[in-house]
Amino acid sequence: MTIDEERCPARDVAVEAVTLGNETVLYDERSGTTMLLNPSASVVWLLLDPDLSVSQLIADVSEIFPAVETLAAEIRQTVTRFRSLGLAV
């Protein structure tokens, strides 16, 4: 199964998110770490939904940022990063 066919992870409840403008700051209460998300990563975070596949997420985010050529790769990378850091499961 490719990553596009996988289900999106769900945002972990231990993570607090604050969106200011078009950027988001994540705070992981367990580790005490924070992460600054750029505008596209912020939208990925907001749209994370385990009922969606990653390819559906890419399609949704592409509607918001239609001009970004590398968007699909960035979204895959962002989802993988959220998973590996335990921010989304």
Add this chain to the structure above:
Amino acid sequence: MTDSLPGVTDSLREGKNVRFPNPQRFRTGPFAAAGVPFSVETNREKFAAQVEDQFRDLKVPPCDVAEVAMFEVLHDDHPSDEHPWGVWLNSEPRESTVSDDYVLAYLLWEVTQLLFEHSDDRLHLHGAAVALEGSAVVLAGHSHAGKSTLAGWLTYRGWGFLTDEVAVIDPADLVVHPFWRPIGVRRPGPLDDELHFEAPDESELLVPASSIGCLASATPLKAIVFPEYAQGSNGSLQSISPAAGLAELTSHFPALAATGREGFRRLAAVARSTPTYKLTLDDLDDAERQLRQLVVRQ
């Protein structure tokens, strides 16, 4: 003025009497660190006078004080001991081997920790704060980032001094409350070069802010600035996004781990309504001009 309290030797805990045989005690204070009251008791009259002088800006009237944290700073009276001082807080030992030339700086560090550890609804940011024309600017930075030097310089140049180490912000009304610690002036350094302090050649000197400028009372917060020294820089002040400001602020908020997401939310409330900037500086007067323009144009 110090009060001699020869009768308080009873407060020596069992077992300490041998190490600290001098029975006479001298109490100074009460003081307050941004509203957190404390007093200092010592068995050396000269040290009591030194505390009274260096902490003069923290002094509060006795009637304003309810529960007081008590620091005991005791000399063991052993002439050959290179680390003769011990420090207790509310009868709990904090440090037992402090040298003569470090004891005052160590006591100030303990007082600062007292404020950091004090829990109330206010945010305690690791940063200096100064005020001009009714607007406060917080200079958030890590230790050795030059906060004290910049805060001291700005005070000397006519800004009101709020603090050089812990900026106390009430997130409800965004007011910065004063913590008038003596400024830690590093030597050699620009402030020392300018003011030529008459003091032994120590690497750091504690200077009451009121001796070089004015103290500011609680002042509405207008901006948070992250100063960064860069040799040869012309001094640039760059606006950063509220989210980037919040992310940066989390690293200057020591209570984040203890307060968790509630603390994070309070920090976010400040970042949401306060513009944040990065200040790259080399020359302190350039930095002063940049910050003055920032306050004036807002």
